[in-house]
Amino acid sequence: MPKVEHQDATVLSDEELRTLDAHWRAANYLAAGQIYLLANPLLSEPLRPEHIKPRLLGHWGTSPGLNLVHTHLNRVIKERGLDAVCVWGPGHGGPSVVANSWLEGSYSETYPDVSRDAPGMERLFRQFSFPGGVPSHVAPETPGSIHEGGELGYSLAHAYGAALDNPGLLVACVIGDGEAETGPLAASWHSNKFLDPVHDGAVLPILHLNGYKIANPTVLSRLPESELDALLRGYGHEPLHVTGDDPAQVHRDMAAALDEALKRIAEVQRGAREEGVTERAHWPVIVLRTPKGWTGPAEVDGVPVEGTWRAHQVPLPGVRENPDHLRQLEAWLRSYRPEELFDAEGRPVADVLACVPDGARRLGANPHANGGLLVRDLPVPPLDDFAVPVDKPGATLHEPTRVLGDFLERIMQDTAQRRDFRLVGPDETASNRLQAVFEASGKAWQERQLPVDEHLDRHGRVMEILSEHLCQGWLEGYLLTGRHGLFSCYEAFVHIVDSMVNQHIKWLRTSRQLTWRAPIASLNYLLTSHVWRQDHNGFSHQDPGFVDHVLNKSPEVVRVYLPPDANTLLSVADHTLRSRDYVNVIVAGKQPCFDWLSMDQARNHCARGAGIWDWAGTENGAEPDVVLACAGDVPTQEVLAAAQLLRRHLPQLSVRVVNVVDMTRLLPGDEHPHGMSDFEYDGLFTRDKPVIFAYHGYPWLIHRLAYRRAGHRNLHVRGYKESGTTTTPFDMVVRNDLDRYRLVMDVIDRVPGLGVRAAALHQTMADARTRHHAWIREHGTDLPEVADWTWNA
Template structure:
């Protein structure tokens, strides 16, 4: 073959004679190279064209989009990998999906799923024809169309283009308990500079080849980010090899810019690494079960950024530089640019690849896998198609029995641990539930799960170690990023899990939560995306019981972050005791397509509700505790959300009855924080009549809240009685101190709540000076006592509810 053009874009020229020996026959090499050209052509077309998709007439300015959005630089490398992975799938009948770390290479993944037919199956209007190609191009980065990156709309994706740094964690999460699945994970060299990705390399120490699938990491070194070189492309091959071997991998390098040589080398390398993966799995599954931890293979693919694109634009180098990152040719006021774009598109020789109707020619199309073996149609990339409901025990069997309200103490998360142990036991055979946490399962009192399964661990074991197991399904590593990424990958491929974390440190994954919530929001509008199990957080070791660790461990602000997301996606629960926690946890584990945040303490606290009361209360989301309230119209509503705020509210109620014997108090407890919003804003919101029945329309409301007070005002600002809401909560006052002093420092203590009520009840105005003096006397006594004794006052430590 010869190139009919002068080849100013020479890297994309046809394979000249196919002379380099390798695993690909000359004909297969020619066809694979044609497939790659087709994917590149479709990628460029998506970025630039709004009409004339087959270039059967000269390119005109009207054919080019006025707003050029997209990323070319990484795309040809992704297209190259896709066609080669297709060959591997077909020849070995592999169950494989791709996770694309350089997710801004969206046009490539759209192009390849279009070529294999899975895109048209999901979107019938984008048929495999001239008209379909026209719509394919026009929709890209177009109002009402699709994003420019790999997105939920992209078939075969479980990884959003905005999730920079999370690809490898997602890939490993996808293969845990998925023995037949291989995830080819492309890691961008810019992405590799993120902290989350740097940690994710260690996931191989948690992968058991006997019962898990395999991840094939492919580090794509194209040398540049948006405007700067990438670190891993500039440290030299020897140092990079040492780094990757230090992570526990066996790196295989594919380097070059000559298409024929790269095709043959990549094909041979993929054959070799697949053989290594299969050998590792065979040894683990059919050989010695407790052999040494394997050194998994990976690939380093080093090709030019923007390969096959323009080498120079306006006299400046583009291919192989940072200038290729996004849109290499812009500003079409310059006639030369239009000519250069046309030359670039024609260099792929689309007439050879697509017939006159726009259909991909069969000699190339036949290279793709079929059915569910296509990576765009693999059900593991649409996990709801594979989702099997959890077998759940009756949570009532774990209930804390009590003779009355506030008569028994229990550690809520320890009670939950027994429930989770039984969840784990009932689902071990199905292998579809795991517990994730950053080195805190026992610290958070969930260690009962170890009675059923240990902690997954493939590294060295010493005699002092406990509960480490190659077969463990508790995932512990001191990286919130890794726990979150693993769990997301696990959920997105059709399984269930729960993430337990210290409340203050969940902020580490703020951006990861953001992206997952956005993913769920978008997928709700995509009919073919089936619902997946909810992402469940248990936040414990929370702000009000971090008195021993000080300010660094005190922050309830994740609730504010979550509440900002779409109401159809997020839920926030603040169970007041262990029985409420059991009811909430059972509900969350059964739910689909939500992010559920549960905040519960791990220290022994008074238990307020029997299990039947707790179920009724949690089902409603908020309610009057009649047993703690006075009949009739109240002088004040004492509201609370959270375990410690509930404790302080109940103690304040007792003080008020002691100080003002004829006072009429209504106690309202909120478990589901979203009930405070109007129904027009959140599906869990109470209707106006129900809300007013709880909080009245004109009575002072003293609201003790677990988090920042502003969140309550934000949720309830449209309510009738909001003007009378006085909220106490955390206000960034903390130190190493006693438990009660934490609430004193933040004005959430029982004495402050009682004074707040007296100050706001009109008929008690004359008592305010005396009660204020009483308050300050009590606080001074408290401060002197803790300074001398190092613990709280006996009447605080030993307080118990009585009525």
């Protein structure tokens, strides 16, 4: 039976009910038409097989419920003048959202060739899931969307990210009962403990339970309503239940539920903003239960379809070949009475548009869903205010991320009034040495506080939760609605969001091809507590492979930086925080690290992306005998220590030291915008000399990036090769053959003629490694010659 749990329910007039139902029927007709029709969009003649697409792709099951939500959001937005967006979580709800965008006119404004008339309707139908057309899910091509529907679990996190620092915005979020089973979505219910009702907008979750996934029932739909109600109340929400399959009654109940939800939201915000209420709010959630594939075919070939898993995709699969299916399809489409919904020219009639808001109030036209229209330049302070002094290389040490923390604290200060910068991370801000930011902003927190707590702030803009998924989802929603941010994470555990960054990269790549989508601030990662200094946490915390994952993706979008010291980290951060439409990965250590470059030198070096450190080598104008290359802070130190050993023991050897900050520089110029031409690469690494490359991550990445270069056959890479444990810092590099002694041995092995002439030195280096193993097992610390090493040219 229909049910809505609240008092003073909205009473729709007969006229309101009639027009809402007209809009809903029109959206249903357009959603089904996109799945099936190639021609004859208004059914102006009997359906024939040639009117049907040769390949039927798309998902009908969720569409009627999404259309219902869209219709009713239109009503409240128009009546109340709301500023609202909606995140459409069900993965393949594309037919619904595109249909509603076309009805309201935002689709035709964005794509004038898909006009709001019969020819435009035919184009709308033809392009859906068709070569050269649009995807079957809600995608960047869909006006009003900030959420990629191709992967499930992130809708609610995206919705909260959009609401942060948007006090006037309502973010509705439709959560499919399939995606509600995912881990990220389950954790996302806790986002309400971080939503500040004073400075943030409101999120209205709408849990759409239609009972089934592709082939199985959904967990939440089978829970007794009392148990589901208790679960949602336990998450801190006040549920409003709407259940039924009678359209008229569901319309009435949905209208009442939305009005009640908005009333409660207004009460929460008024209490916090005007009356000083500080207790955590209990926000409303709507639970909408309607049949899967509602209003579609009840039965097909003698088996039930509506209200079952069979309605998930294409309820009538054999329409071109099966006359019975064709007749059923025509009857289904005509059941919406399209002749009442569209005029002779195919334009929506007045009744259909009665609930539709105007201008930017339309869900497909709200500028928050095209965040690049709203983004402002970030006030990035002068780097010289934070640079560490470097009179000569390697004379001092700093913790790079601590230096960066001071820089980020200034940005936090300078954005305090405009509130458009957030730092997110899984419980690691202080661990990653960024705690200076707490001088400008505490950590967002709406739950109770205890005297022992530190830096918790109801209005804070630093966000910590032990869920990388939520950190990523919040930040994506924040960026997509026109703001800036940084995600700080332990290097090994950022892999948890591998699939999320995939989707964001695909979103950005597609958005770049859409002239109407304005560029947004880049998604910036700071990966620290990295593989080489996880000696205390051990093997489980040692994985540098996120860089490999990202560099597999669209080259026009991805960038990877490995700054070797504090000043280069500042320079890279300055660049990435100013950038647009990229995913930037920065890997930098938090432990004390030698300062190699002054601020001016760091700027120039980072601008080049890769360059010769002539002060570290022994070329003296001659052609090098060997190139020692490095990328990453620990590999850089080991290369410089190796260069120093070679200078001392083989002074006649001409050694070039090359440091790489921007990993994409190693790619050919025709494969990545930052890539080097062969001429540049050969000038840096030579065409025929041995190159010993000490790399931060898995060594085969360097080979993959450089395999087409003329000198690749001379390239020998040392890096992490899955040899880790709880041990000393230097033992980590020894275990993976990245240490200075091994690098010297590699030079001797690969420079022609040295194998015999420098055999004694080779033996000395091997003995040093043996000595190291004995020492750490006796003393538990690194060799004094390693622990106390300094650069001395």
